[in-house]
Amino acid sequence: MAFILSLSVIAADRYGDFMGDFRSALLTLLDPVERIAQAPKLIYDNLTTDFTSYDELKLENERLKAELLLLNAKQQQLLKMEQEVGRLRALLGTTGQVNNATFQIATVNYFSNNPLSQFITINKGRMDGVQPKQTVIDAKGIIGQVVSITPSTSRILLITDPAHQIPVRIQRTGQRGILSGSGYDATQLNFIPKSSEVRVGDLLESSGLGGVFPSGYPVAVVTKVISQDSAPYYEIHASPLGELHQAQQVLILKQYRDSLTEIKSQASETPEQEEHKESNAETEQTKATEN
Amino acid sequence: MGDNFIYISSRQVRWLIVLSFVFALILDSINIIGQNYLFLPPFTLLVLLYWAGHFLDYTYMSTAFAIGLFADTIYQNTLGVHALIYVVLTFAMLRHRLRFRGYTIWQQSLNIVGFCFIYQIMHLFTLAPKLDDQQQLAYWIMPLVGGVLWALIALSLNRLSQQNVTEN
Structure with a gap:
């Protein structure tokens, strides 16, 4: 029974769009646990912080x-x-x-940076009006989107997470593609055919397709373009513009459709x-x- | 080592079970904050295997499912993946827990290395993490670390269970 339930939950989360609330409920239950887990790091940070005169x-x-x-x-x-x-x-x-005026400022509580998952937790939640799928940016570009919410915190899946994808276009040529996270603080641009022109240094901005991310925000810059003979598409590596693990404050954009x-x-x-x-x-x- | 456990039921140490799971969740959360140490095993799995392996009055399958879902939430991966792995491993433990209880602590640790290895293989197939050379080493060392940590966890929980029962 538990085995079948587990498989059902995997299928529902993988292929459906209705497990978000369930995940948020689980995260709300785990909120006290995560707060306690932050304590050692906070104590360490306080002890090692230099006192500014x-x-x-x-x-x-x-x-x-x-x-x-x-x-x-x-x-x-x-x-x-x-x-x-x-x-x-x-x-x-x-x-x-x-409209750029519709945003909310939030502070990063903590981040997770490992090959399996890359996310940050911020200090704004349901009580502050945060909703799932809202886009989060910093001073340099898009850094991710809201995936789970508790009453007082939210979890942001970073664009470098292996499970994250964002529709983008190359700013110089307008060529569209999908930017996927590769788990190493880097991203990979997929589905760019060899017939298109792309070079190192090209800026990638959100294309707005799919209606989740707003259009025209900078996302990443192309760092490597590899052309393999047998493949019909380029293998393109890109580095995120946003300071994913350095940013202390981020902006949550108001829901795209609302805007x-x-x-x-x-x-x-x-x-x-x-x-x-x-x-x-x-x-x-x-x-x-x-x- | 199993002599004392024959007379202890899960009900007698209910609060200890709950607290041990909460503590394991906190340790897993600490591990995921910042740079994740891939060589550390999921503490929730070790605690789950301890209770499922030492107490015969419950199967702990529903607990495995629930704790697995919590682990999925902490690790921010597809919901149900850890639940599935935990359920499979708990089932495997239930199949030979009578023998397992009779083992010495180091024999148990050796078994746990095997459990952690199965965990890593299932984890690799379901989540397909992209790892560089150094991370791969840490990833595959995890079962050994799990075996060593098992000795500490099992001894601590043995002592706490016995104390709890004596006090009651």
Whole structure:
């Protein structure tokens, strides 16, 4: 009976899309266990952390304030341009770039980096509105997607996990392919035929196909292109752009479909409504940067 | 070593069983955080085999399934893979647990090396991990480490079980 049940669970998880909630429930049960498991590492980190002097912190704080001011000024311009681009895209009837303002900041609790599974756990969960399949990025690009949620934490499957795949396109040529994790902090680009042009250094960005990941976010850079005589496709290795195991803070993008709906509704809004929304967005952005 | 266990039922050490599984889950979680040490065996499997091999009043098959699912969640792999491996290994243990209980600790350790080896083979076939040379060495050393750790785990749990029963 247990044997049959195990096989059924494997089949359901492998080929179905309905074990996510079950996995999240299991992870919620294991949450206290994982918190206890983090304790030795936290104690070790605290003991080995160098104490930064007060003066250094003061200097860093001043520098960061100056940077923040500069970024705020740029942000104001970007916000308007972004809305303009969104309106134009909607008018053209194209779907693609999501609204960058719809994100949530989260802190990385811990990570797992081994050949079998590569994931990070962040400090935002169901109570913070996180949902499965949300895209997670850092300052440099996409790092993964939410796979399991507990009330207060979420697990992010990294793009380098052997079970992870993301549809991408080569930015220079527009050639589409599937980027799979290879478990060694690296990825492999599959299904690029030999007739297409690809070279080392090409940037890979999310193509948005499949509707899970938003389009146009940088993902990885091509590091090696191997052409084997018998194979119809190239063997392409790529290195992720995101700092998968160094990033302390990450951004969770709002659900892709929700964002698309927002863009479409933006296009149908009246000019008065848009002005009102713009001023609201600016206020929100200022609040976010102040915090 | 099995003399004392003839008179101990699982009910008498219920809390010890639960706590040992929780502790094993914590150890597995510690192992998965950061750089995973591939030479360490899953502690949940060792504890499961201990209880299934030493107490005759339960089969521990449903426990194997449940603990396997928890292990799948911790290791973030396809749900059911560890459950399947744990169920198969528990079944194998049930087939010869009467003999197993009578073995000395080192004979038991030798058996556990075999169990861990079967675990690795099933793991390799079901999850197909990509390993470099160094990782392959660590991966295949795991059964030996499992055998050594078994001696520690079995001796500790033997003592704790006996203490628990004496106190009650």
